Amino acid sequence: MDKPAFTLPNLNYEYGDLAPYISKDVMELHHSKHHQTYVDKFNAVVATNPSLQNRDLNDIISRVDEVDASIKQSVINFGGGHYNHAIFWTFLAPNTGGEPNGELKSALEAKYGSFQAFVDEFTKTSLGVFGSGWSWLMPDLTIATSSNQDTPLMHGKPEPILGLDVWEHAYYLDYKNKRDDYVRAWWNVVNWPYVAEKFSKS
Ligand code: MN3
Numbered sequence: 001m002d003k004p005a006f007t008l009p010n011l012n013y014e015y016g017d018l019a020p021y022i023s024k025d026v027m028e029l030h031h032s033k034h035h036q037t038y039v040d041k042f043n044a045v046v047a048t049n050p051s052l053q054n055r056d057l058n059d060i061i062s063r064v065d066e067v068d069a070s071i072k073q074s075v076i077n078f079g080g081g082h083y084n085h086a087i088f089w090t091f092l093a094p095n096t097g098g099e100p101n102g103e104l105k106s107a108l109e110a111k112y113g114s115f116q117a118f119v120d121e122f123t124k125t126s127l128g129v130f131g132s133g134w135s136w137l138m139p140d141l142t143i144a145t146s147s148n149q150d151t152p153l154m155h156g157k158p159e160p161i162l163g164l165d166v167w168e169h170a171y172y173l174d175y176k177n178k179r180d181d182y183v184r185a186w187w188n189v190v191n192w193p194y195v196a197e198k199f200s201k202s
Contacts, residue, residue: 002045006057008036009086017094021185024176031089034169038081038149046073057083064154080149084134084163091162091189104196111141119187122164126183132167136160137195139202161198162190 011031016024046052049071052060058069060075061083067075099115112118125143126135129131134151136144139158146152152160164186171182 005046005053006037006039006082008032008039008189009089011089013092013094016132018092018189021188022092022171025160026171026173029173030165030170031085033081035085037081038085041074042078042082042121043069045078057086057132058153061151062153062156076154077149080151080154083153084146084149084151086164087159088134088163088165090166090194091191092189093194094189096190096192098188098192100192102196104199107199111160123180123183123187126166127180129166135164135166137162139199141199157202159198161202162195 008031011027014024015027015031018027026042049068051068052071054076057079060079064072064075064079100108105115108115108118112121122137122143129135129145129147132148134146136146136152137160138144138152139161144152144157144160152158152186162184166179166183168177171179175185177184
């Protein structure tokens, strides 16, 4: 069998490094099972559709409207699932200090009034996502949401500079039904240096 088109990305930290905010068990399950399943199912779609082959992930995702109708929902679900998780892991890091420095912090303060007001608004938006989905901070510092494995890139938007998985699989083992506890804990493991770098390059 040919090498699969897409592979599960490695994390820049260990599964247990984000505890107690996100447990080792959740990280391991989320990365090695949930994300791997999106990768495997996406590879199966790619393997039988030459129009998707030899293309990078962002290219496929950003041009999903050109995908044949018979496989479009699979590309949204599995390609989107791979893409969303791949960027989500990069937005996480242990012990990053709780808030950004420099240009990003100033820009968030200018837009929202204070860093805390931004945190409150992003938290409120994340809690308001009905069912499964994502909340995003866009390069223009607006806050967006997606349902299921939809993603801004599928709608002519740029890549988010920060995003949060609010599917129950992201928190149920740690927080049961309490999404608000998960979101509040997640702020402790946001990779602000990386987010600030994404912002400065956007
Ligand atoms: Mn997930």
